[in-house]
Amino acid sequence: MTAREIRTKFLEYFEKNGHTVVPSSSLLPDDPSVLLTTAGMQQFKSYYTRSADPMRDFKSLSTASAQKSFRTSDIDEVGDDTHLTFFEMLGNFSFGGYFKKEAITFAHEFITKELGLDISYVTIFEGSRTVPKDEESREIWKSLGVSDIREEGMDDVFWGPTGSSGPCGPTTELYCKNATGEDVEIWNIVFNEFFYPGSREELLGGSTSKSLEPLEYPGVDTGMGLERLAMVSQQTKNIFEIDSFQTLFNLLPDELDVRTKRIISDHLRGGVFLLADGVRPSNKEAGYILRRLLRRALAYEEINNLEASLFESMLLQVINTEGEFYTELKSNKNEIINEYWSERERFTKTLKRGLGELNKLESIDAVGAFRLYESFGLPFEIIKEIGGEGAHGLSRELFDKEFEKHQKKSRAGAEKKFGGHGLILNTGELKAKDTEELKKVTRLHSATHLMQAALRKVLGDSVEQRGSDITVERTRFDLSFDRKITKEELRRVEDIVNDVVERDLTVTEEELSFEEAIRRGALHFFKEKYPEHVRVYSFMDKDGKPFSMELCGGPHVTHTQEIGKFRIIKEEASSAGVRRVRGTVEP
Ligand code: SER
DSSP states (O other): OOHHHHHHHHHHHHHHTTOEEOOOOOSSOSOTTOSSOOSGGGGGHHHHTTSSOHHHHHSSSEEEEEEEEEOGGGGGGBTBSSOOSEEEEEEEEEESSOOHHHHHHHHHHIIIIISOOOOOEEEEEOOOSSSOOOHHHHHHHHHTTOOOEEEEOHHHHEEOOOTTSEEEEEEEEEEEEOTTSOEEEEEEEEEEEEEESSOHHHHHTTOSSOOOEEEEEEEEEEEEEHHHHHHHHTTOSSGGGSHHHHHHHTTSOTTSOHHHHHHHHHHHHHHHHHHHTTOOOOSSHHHHHHHHHHHHHHHHHHHTTOOTTHHHHHHHHHHHHHTTTSHHHHHTHHHHHHHHHHHHHHHHHHHHHHHHHHHHOSOOOHHHHHHHHHHHOOOHHHHHHHHGGGGTTOOHHHHHHHHHHHHHHHHHHHHHHTTTSSOSEEOSSBEESSHHHHHHHHHHHHHHHHHHHHHHHHHOTTOOEEEEEEOSSOEEEEEEOSSOOOHHHHHHHHHHHHHHHHTTOEEEEEEEEHHHHHHTTOBOOTTSOOOSEEEEEEEEOTTSOEEEEEEOOOOOOSBGGGGOEEEEEEEEEEETTEEEEEEEEEO
16 A cells, blocks of 8 residues: 555544544644644544534534654654654544544554554553543553553653643554564554643653643544554565655665665655645744755765755655645645755755865864854754764754854844844844845835735725735735635736736825825724824826825835836735735835
């Protein structure tokens, strides 16, 4: 069975057993306390605490999903037999519906009957000072004929909370053998019995100011890595021999060493999924993770003299095969490919020089490594690897410390310059930290007004602004609209905006009474409270009528040609009845 067939079988099995199949959530979570989505249960956190109602949203107390997941903590391990950054997590969930008996019985039946695999052994929670031993799970496994039941502790078989607080509880894990006879953890079944009002670190550290509270509706959260499951089901020796990675390996030259093949394949695959969810390469947060993935792969391309078109073929391979299920890959295909090439262009300019510098050095410490990163964009992993013996004392930890030191320094520098604020502009909607950024966000801001006017022309006047956030990289605009905006409509919006840009309309600013502004038809954002006198920005058409007129605090360009070419890069659902559109401007 291919990985795709296993995924289908899993979802069908749980659907037939009363679960509502829910699509994967984005890799960028709503929960601001986590950088990327690392587990299937994340999108369901509020159902365990019942701050959201599962019956209302799923018409069932149980759901199942295949969730896009990304674990940054594993980046440095990729290349060995088992680690991946991006992976798919299959999971079934119960929010106060079934509990231990059904959850373990489902898992047992799916593995042994549906997939026909042998269970090697299972683990249960051995108990701790605060939580009793999980005897109930032991009895259930025993009744199903599983005899090898091992006890483990808090570090291994106790889940959560994720982020700064959340549901948590003991887990039971299921192990199978791969082709080398090694035991591989396949399935983690979590019994969310408690809520902990702090982080996992605090819980494990034994913080005394906070304690576990029983959840009113005990729940089940299970997670099974699809790639690992495919490894034991296809009986391969490691995770990279499963069908979905082999199709990528087949595109790489045979003579490339296997570790390099693994890293390139993992990183490009992860890159595709991050790009499809709207992440763009940058120097912070998720953008920095994406940049590391792409640049490390690109460094291998350079070192091994690989064909420039090769990685694009690999990206397309991922888009075409995984895009059948994760349709956002297909609908964002052009953006993914374009963003990849832009990052490649930015990086390859300095990469050769950076590698030259690195080769000249006899030994390299964290300060030197950071200098290479800062001046040439060389990724830590490449410095460590190419540096060989000379980079012996260099560790990720020391490098990260240097990185943080530098970030603090540049923040402090910016604060001094801008009177302690760090930003020269922060209206809530617009943010810029220096004059360069200010120019860019001003152009994006004007483009946002034009986009709103164009959206209303294309989708109708009932469209209203629901939010807006502009950074130097992009504008993000939320609008009330209750279905997906089609490609064709988005293109028309782009065309209208670019036409206005071309025609170089003049932007005027005037002070009016609130009544007068509304009477003239100026748009305003419903959430805000306005003073008696307001500022109105208009983009005046040649016939003297405004193309766009909005209440706004500025700043804006004076003529629309300053904006440059406008492009919509993403359109997605933001919440019920609200769509989110992201756009950029180019020189
Ligand atoms: N949340 C658990 C995990 O990620 C089970 O889904 O392993």
